[in-house]
Structures are given as structure tokens and as C-alpha cells.
Amino acid sequence: MTTTYFKNVREAAATLSKGLKLTFKHILEARKSSKPVAISDDQYFEEFDKGISTLQYPHETMPVPDNGRYRLHNEIDDCIVCDKCAKVCPVDCIEIEGIKATEVIGKTLDGTPKRIHAAKFDIDMSKCCFCGLCTTVCPTECLTMTKAYDFSEFDFKEHTYSFATMTPLEILEKKKELEEFEAKKDQVAPTEDSSTPASKPRPKPQPRPAVKEQPVAEGEPGKKATVKPKMTSPKPVMKPKPVVKSKPVVKPKPVIKPKPVIKRKKDEND
Amino acid sequence: MSTILFFLPFLLVFTVLAVYAERKLSAFIQDRYGPMEVGYYGILQTVADLLKLLQKEDIVPKAASKKLFLAAPLLIFIAVFMGFSVVPVTSGWTGASIHTGVFFLLAIISLDVIGIIMAGWASNNKYAVLGAIRSASQIISYEVPLTLSVVCVLVIAQSLDLQAISYQQGILITSMDPQAKNYLFGIKALGIDITDVGGILSWNIVRVPFLLPVWIIFFITTLAESNRAPFDLPEAESELVSGFQTEYSGFRWSIIMLAEYGMMLLTSLLGVLLFFGSWNTPLPNVGVLRLADWTTGVPGSWLGHGWTMFWLISKALLMVALQMWVRWTYPRVRLDQLMTLGWKYLTPMALVLLFVCSVWRLIMTW
Numbered sequence: 040m041t042t043t044y045f046k047n048v049r050e051a052a053a054t055l056s057k058g059l060k061l062t063f064k065h066i067l068e069a070r071k072s073s074k075p076v077a078i079s080d081d082q083y084f085e086e087f088d089k090g091i092s093t094l095q096y097p098h099e100t101m102p103v104p105d106n107g108r109y110r111l112h113n114e115i116d117d118c119i120v121c122d123k124c125a126k127v128c129p130v131d132c133i134e135i136e137g138i139k140a141t142e143v144i145g146k147t148l149d150g151t152p153k154r155i156h157a158a159k160f161d162i163d164m165s166k167c168c169f170c171g172l173c174t175t176v177c178p179t180e181c182l183t184m185t186k187a188y189d190f191s192e193f194d195f196k197e198h199t200y201s202f203a204t205m206t207p208l209e210i211l212e213k214k215k216e217l218e219e220f221e222a223k224k225d226q227v228a229p230t231e232d233s234s235t236p237a238s239k240p241r242p243k244p245q246p247r248p249a250v251k252e253q254p255v256a257e258g259e260p261g262k263k264a265t266v267k268p269k270m271t272s273p274k275p276v277m278k279p280k281p282v283v284k285s286k287p288v289v290k291p292k293p294v295i296k297p298k299p300v301i302k303r304k305k306d307e308n309d
Numbered sequence: 310m311s312t313i314l315f316f317l318p319f320l321l322v323f324t325v326l327a328v329y330a331e332r333k334l335s336a337f338i339q340d341r342y343g344p345m346e347v348g349y350y351g352i353l354q355t356v357a358d359l360l361k362l363l364q365k366e367d368i369v370p371k372a373a374s375k376k377l378f379l380a381a382p383l384l385i386f387i388a389v390f391m392g393f394s395v396v397p398v399t400s401g402w403t404g405a406s407i408h409t410g411v412f413f414l415l416a417i418i419s420l421d422v423i424g425i426i427m428a429g430w431a432s433n434n435k436y437a438v439l440g441a442i443r444s445a446s447q448i449i450s451y452e453v454p455l456t457l458s459v460v461c462v463l464v465i466a467q468s469l470d471l472q473a474i475s476y477q478q479g480i481l482i483t484s485m486d487p488q489a490k491n492y493l494f495g496i497k498a499l500g501i502d503i504t505d506v507g508g509i510l511s512w513n514i515v516r517v518p519f520l521l522p523v524w525i526i527f528f529i530t531t532l533a534e535s536n537r538a539p540f541d542l543p544e545a546e547s548e549l550v551s552g553f554q555t556e557y558s559g560f561r562w563s564i565i566m567l568a569e570y571g572m573m574l575l576t577s578l579l580g581v582l583l584f585f586g587s588w589n590t591p592l593p594n595v596g597v598l599r600l601a602d603w604t605t606g607v608p609g610s611w612l613g614h615g616w617t618m619f620w621l622i623s624k625a626l627l628m629v630a631l632q633m634w635v636r637w638t639y640p641r642v643r644l645d646q647l648m649t650l651g652w653k654y655l656t657p658m659a660l661v662l663l664f665v666c667s668v669w670r671l672i673m674t675w
Contacts, residue, residue: 058638059635059638069336069337072342091336091340092340092341
């Protein structure tokens with residue numbers, strides 16, 4: 040009885056003084072503060088334990104690796120408006136509107152000819168889930184993820200980034216050009232099924248071949264020999280994916296149908 | 310006079326700075342920066358907080374008993390603030406010259422609990438009532454070892470007047486009573502006269518080494534008395550929201566906070582007055598180096614006021630820092646642990662030490 044009493048007193052004194060020493064050590068160490076070091080740095084874990092470890096965020100930032108996968112960026116000059124990124128995106132955050140050009144309008148950095156004007160290329164970063172699928176499917180590697188991670192805005196509409204550089208006037212002009220071209224084409228060879236007021240239906244069929252049968256679509260207007268070998272290098276990666284993914288994209292629609300079934304049940308219960 | 314002229318403005322400034330200091334100290338202990346944005350190194354953070362608090366609506370719950378609810382914070386603060394009235398500020402500036410100063414101080418700060426119970430009961434809130442009940446049980450049980458530890462000093466000092474106790478602990482002892490002498494460890498039989506040496510050697514804690522454990526008991530009980538961690542059960546924010554303060558807002562809440570920091574300062578001052586040489590300098594006279602004389606000054610002169618006030622306040626602030634350090638080191642104790650510590654450990658120890666101090670007093674005058 041008495042022994043436990045004094046043992047308790049001794050233990051309390053020992054542990055309490057140990058606790059005070061521990062916190063005093065931290066007070067002394069608070070004169071130093073750990074520097075923001077990148078995680079790739081050898082010093083990272085050593086620096087982590089030095090004194091104050093707070094990162095005063097807006098004033099100092101932790102260096103992120105150059106290959107950080109945060110905000111999306113599209114280099115519109117290199118974009119062939121193939122629509123693959125919009126198709127593959129699981130959250131549909133990319134909106135693309137292309138206007139077929141009447142001729143090759145330029146080349147990307149890797150030599151792929153551009154045949155579609157990008158009237159609209161919007162990425163809604165507030166929807167983006169940062170999966171990076173769009174960057175892997177991009178044939179010209181113009182769509183990339185950058186290391187910019189702080190892009191908070193006061194209005195969430197600001198999260199929609201527009202990469203298209205065309206003015207409304209230019210878009211109108213290009214549409215008109217295409218219409219005229221289609222009209223001429225129909226006059227010359229009226230064998231095709233395509234209807235004359237093609238401005239609307241045309242953009243729709245355009246992206247589809249771009250995913251599934253790109254070599255065929257691109258083979259029609261011009262140089263077969265030069266285009267094909269260049270496309271083959273990214274293709275091996277691409278081909279297996281579209282085959283698998285194009286089907287699930289169609290399938291999700293039936294998923295919506297079960298909902299009315301649930302509603303009927305509720306009605307029955309009521 | 311000293312209460313209104315000195316302690317009221319000092320308490321306001323102290324509270325603002327102490328809240329800042331507490332936040333910084335807790336941050337450093339937890340490897341953080343604490344407030345950094347308002348002013349240089351966050352120094353104006355508490356000022357901004359205070360401005361915000363004063364602008365807040367004074368909310369009175371519908372089901373609360375209004376009169377008691379409104380009066381309680383003032384009663385808490387007045388009880389604590391009255392305690393300052395007997396505290397001497399300098400060697401020449403005594404507080405209220407009450408011969409039973411210590412007795413008055415202990416009695417008046419115990420009234421604090423009435424305000425807390427009023428606040429808890431009037432809030433008509435289960436958390437507030439629980440907090441108030443805890444506070445009452447805590448203050449009552451810790452009053453006993455606190456008083457016993459103070460009595461240990463009073464037995465040595467043979468006085469209840471805080472200014473008299475202050476004079477005894479330094480070179481100015483002769484100005485109170487020309488015949489009085491200070492001996493090393495207070496023991497006349499040793500024959501080492503330190504009346505003229507002063508400094509740290511004449512502080513109560515050195516005059517009677519047994520006062521060190523007494524001071525530890527005193528320190529623990531004052532922590533409990535001012536409801537601070539690890540004895541902050543009445544507030545216990547993780548279980549009782551914030552105890553008896555739950556329903557308070559704005560100015561009334563800031564008054565309660567002012568009372569808490571006032572209590573911290575008062576108990577620190579009392580600890581310094583009783584154990585650590587009051588307003589006396591820690592530097593002794595060594596031969597021709599009359600350090601104690603130089604850093605004490607003549608009572609009543611400007612230098613005397615300045616030095617003694619400096620020593621008293623800086624020692625008290627060190628004690629406050631110690632209280633904060635303890636707060637951010639230990640976790641909160643359970644209610645039964647609190648009672649066990651108070652009744653089974655501190656009270657018997659204080660009784661034994663009271664006996665030891667009484668014997669020491671007999672040896673001193675031998």
C-alpha cells in the first residue's frame with residue numbers, strides 16, 4: 040500500500056519532468072524551421088524533422104516535380120482536333136467543336152497534317168478527375184498535364200479553360216468556306232449520300248472516323264504514304280484502347296434506364 | 310489605488326500579449342508557427358481578435374435566467390480583480406495595506422467559483438452546468454492544499470502582510486526592522502549573516518529549502534484554481550464544448566477570458582511574492598560589487614520603483630510562461646484523477662511539509 044503510494048509519486052515526478060523536457064526541446068528547436076525541399080531531394084526527410092515544419096503556403100511553396108500531373112494544357116497549334124481526348128474522358132470535361140477545313144491547314148510539330156479547325160476546345164478543370172487518360176490518347180502529344188496546381192478561382196466558371204484561338208468571325212468564315220466546298224463537291228460528284236445543308240451533320244461524322252478508322256478518314260483527301268507511317272508509331276498504343284473503350288461508352292446509356300424501374304417500385308409501394 | 314491605476318491597465322495589456330504568447334508557445338511546442346499574418350510575426354493577431362469580439366452580438370439564450378447570466382462574468386472578473394488589491398507593486402508602492410493580506414487574497418479569489426456556478430446554472434445548458442459543477446468540486450478540493458502550502462510560507466514569515474513578506478526577502482529587511490537579520494538558510498546557528506548580501510540568498514525558497522516541494526504543490530494547486538490545463542475540466546472543450554462559457558459570446562466571453570488570464574497573473578504574482586523573493590533582486594552584493602544595492606534602489610525613489618517593479622513583473626511573467634509550458638505539455642486529467650491527486654497526494658504532503666516548515670522555523674530562531 041505505502042510502497043505503491045510512493046512509487047506513484049516517484050513515477051509521476053519522473054514522467055512529468057520527462058514530458059516537460061520533451062516540450063522544452065521543441066521550444067528550443069522552434070528557432071529553426073525546415074526548408075521546403077522537393078520530395079525527390081535527398082535532404083527531404085532530414086529537412087522534415089528540423090524545427091518548425093509548417094509550410095507557409097502562399098508565401099513559400101513545396102517544389103513539385105517537372106512532370107507533375109495537375110492542370111491540363113493544350114498546345115492548340117499542335118492539335119489536330121481528333122476528339123480522342125473528349126471521347127476517352129470519363130467525366131466529359133473536354134468539349135471540342137471542329138470545323139473541317141477544305142485543305143491541309145498546317146502541320147504539327149511532329150509533322151502530322153492538320154485538317155480541322157479548332158473552333159472550340161474547352162476543358163472544365165472543375166470536372167477533371169486528373170486521370171490523365173486524355174494525355175495518353177493524344178496522338179500529337181499536344182494535350183499535357185502541367186505542374187501548375189494552384190488554380191483556385193472566385194467564380195467556378197473560371198475553371199473552364201478555352202484553348203481555341205479562333206475568333207467568332209473566323210469560325211463563321213470557315214463554316215461558310217466548308218459549306219461552299221461541300222456544295223461544289225456535291226455538284227461535281229452527287230453520288231454520295233451526304234445532304235447539301237451539310238454544315239451541321241458534317242462535324243458529327245467527322246470525329247467518329249477520327250477514333251476508329253483514322254487512317255481511312257485521313258487517307259481520303261491526300262497523301263497516303265506520308266501520313267500512315269507517322270501515325271503507326273502512336274497507333275499500337277491507341278488501337279487496343281478504342282476497341283475496348285468505344286463499346287463501354289455506348290453501354291453506359293442503358294444504365295440510365297433502370298432508374299424508371301426504381302420509380303415504378305416506389306409507386307407500387309405507395 | 311494600485312489596483313485601478315496599475316493593475317487594471319497592466320492586466321489588459323498583459324492579457325492581449327499573453328494570449329499571443331500562449332498561441333506562439335503552443336505553436337512552437339507543436340512545431341508550428343502560430344499566428345503569422347496580422348502584423349509583424351502575427352503580433353497584432355490578438356488585437357484583431359479582441360476588436361472582433363467587441364463587435365459581436367451579446368447573445369442571451371431564451372431559456373437562460375437573464376439577470377444571473379448577465380451578471381456572472383462580471384462577478385468572476387471582480388472576484389479575481391479584487392485579489393490584486395493587496396499585491397504590492399514596488400518597494401514603495403504597497404497595495405491596500407491590509408495586515409491580513411494573504412488571507413484576504415485567498416478568500417476573495419475563492420469567490421470566483423460563485424460566478425462560475427452562476428454562469429453555468431444561468432446558461433440553462435447541460436454542458437454549462439456540468440462545467441460549473443466540475444469547477445466547484447475542483448476549486449473546493451484544491452483550496453485545501455493551496456491554503457496549506459501558503460501557510461507553510463506564513464509560518465516562516467510570521468506575517469500575513471504581503472509587503473512585509475516582500476521586505477523580509479532582501480537587503481531592505483533592515484528598513485522595516487533595524488534589528489532584523491537574515492542568515493544563510495535562515496538558520497541563526499550557522500552564523501553566516503547575509504543581511505547585507507541579499508540577492509537570491511535571502512529569497513524564501515533559498516532561506517528554507519523545504520519550500521521547493523511546497524512551491525510545487527502551490528504551483529499545481531494554482532493551476533487547478535485558475536482552471537487551466539491539465540486541470541481545465543470545467544472548460545474541457547473536447548467533451549463539454551467549453552463548459553460554463555458555452556453560451557457566452559462577445560464582450561461577456563472576453564471578460565471571462567480576462568478573468569482567466571487575470572487569475573494566471575495573480576497566482577503567478579502570489580507565487581513570486583511568497584517564494585521567489587517578491588520584488589527583490591536576484592543579484593547579491595559581492596564585496597565591492599554592490600549588485601543588490603544597485604538593482605534595488607531606495608524605496609520611494611524613481612529608481613527604487615523602477616527596479617522593484619521590473620523584478621516583480623518579470624518574475625511573474627516567467628511564472629506565467631511556466632504555466633503555459635505546463636499547459637501545452639500535459640493532457641487533461643480525469644475528474645477522479647484530479648480528486649485523487651488533490652486529496653490523497655497533495656493534501657497529506659502539504660500537511661507533512663507544514664510540519665517540517667514549522668520545525669524549520671523553530672531551528673531558525675534557535
